[in-house]
Amino acid sequence: MAFDAEPDFTRFTPHLLSPAIGAELLGADLTNPDDTLISEVRAALLKYQVVFFRDQHDLTRQQHIDFARAFGELEIHPATPKDQPNPEVLRIAHGPNSKGQENNWHSDVTWRAEPSLGSILRAIELPKIGGDTLFSNMVMAYEDLSEELKERLCNMTAIHDIARVFAKRLGKDPTSLHERFPPQEHPVIRTHPETDARVLYVNIAFTDHIVGMDRAESDALLQYLYHRAWLPEYQCRFRWAPGSLAFWDNRACQHYAASDYFPNIRIMERVTIAGDRPYFTANA
Template sequence: MREARVPADGMYEGRRTLRRLPEGVAERPYDLFELVPRGRVIGAEVHGIDLSRPLTPELRDELNRALLEWKVLFFRGQGLTSAQQRDFAANWGELETNPLLARGSSADVVRFEKGGNATPTFENVWHADVTFRERPALGAVLQLHEVPAVGGDTMWADMAAAYDNLPDAVKARIDGAWAVHDFIPGFGRFYGPEKLIPLQEEFPPVEHPVVRTHPETGRRMLFVNTSFTTHIVGMDRDESDRLLSYLVRQAHVPEYQVRFTWQPGDIAFWDNRATQHYAIDDYAPQRRVAERVAIAGDRPY
């Protein structure tokens, strides 16, 4: 019989460990809303809440628990104003500004207008937002205002599940390792030096752990991505490139993912510490218009 040889760093068949909750945490019901799962480890719709109204402390806490347990929450048909969207996001902390993206009604609202004659940008790549900052975003609240008739879905991947399923030999190589993140690779695809050079001093390269610990759940998660992670500290370039290529491919595993089909006025609220996401660019020349508010996070450890 011929040798059954799998290329080094290949993806293997077999059952994966799909653990949604941290070790030792039991399932509990939600008392203040209905939650409908949309994925095995990630993604759930929340029904019975009007996000235009202020959150009580009890509702905010239960939503935060749902966010930690499901990593991305979906709210159908909210139709928020930009101010209401900002107010909702501010329940989780300081709002973030991003001078690299188009501004909406205020400095902390980012507007994406795609399709038609617009240049296709910042789509069809797995990434976590702004990992080139010393304090990458805690999370983000995205609302779709204009939705194509077909296409324009968004996907999220659970990076704790991705870490859980790494071979022990790979975990041993990356536990304690650090990687460099830089905004230039992600934004250099779309902007010229005249826009990027003035921002290099504001956003110098930063180092983050390859495996970060979630500050609220304690879970270990892969924290490298295609858009902003340039190399692993202390490795020669070929070794770093090969290992990073393997690690970023873990977001591609369907068992770790959820896919959401938008309708106008829908909201997605995701934990940027625990996930990566992928905006699917399959709808041109139809239009897709969205606004995003991001929440400043902490320094990964």
């Protein structure tokens, strides 16, 4: 898979991070976006799966929220403190007393009945070095499977469970978490609702087991599928700097936040756009 590097856009110039995924949208100004910029960013997101913005030093928290809202309804994460102003913002802060925990390949909130469309992450405070975020193309991960395995997987569903990560992180009993967020059954291969691409849609953080399969067999198959995200040929790596933002399509890619900066401080703020229920279309 290779991208056309010709300038298709009027409000920014794409700079590719790898042949597989990711582009910096150079020259974009997010402080006062108009309909044209929003439309072009959406098109770039669908093309590159994750897009990056540099030098947005003047962007405020409210402008971050407003920019995200231009792409759809916003969701509130259960890890957000209930008394926090701007509950749409998930603050992810690590330092001497909190080592980063997001260093597993995953797509955000697949434990929801309607997992998110995408997330927009803004750098607030960064270590001098480290704390990069990696992204992996799950369309390519599907396309490179054998035809026999593709056929099998397209008839499978899997259970996604919030408790796999957040029971410990939030200090809650799985049963109480499941009362609010019951485990969800999603297709192992989903159809992207805007591009019709087929996407490998299991991740090591939240996918628990394949429905109707012996547990040992399910574990073995899932381990193989989880590791498809680890292949460097599917990836790009983003080095954060002050004023940087990343906007990724949770329906098409996975990401991994490198936890290599402890005990230094890394503070990020994420605003997430709600999505729809995953589905598979046989004739897509």
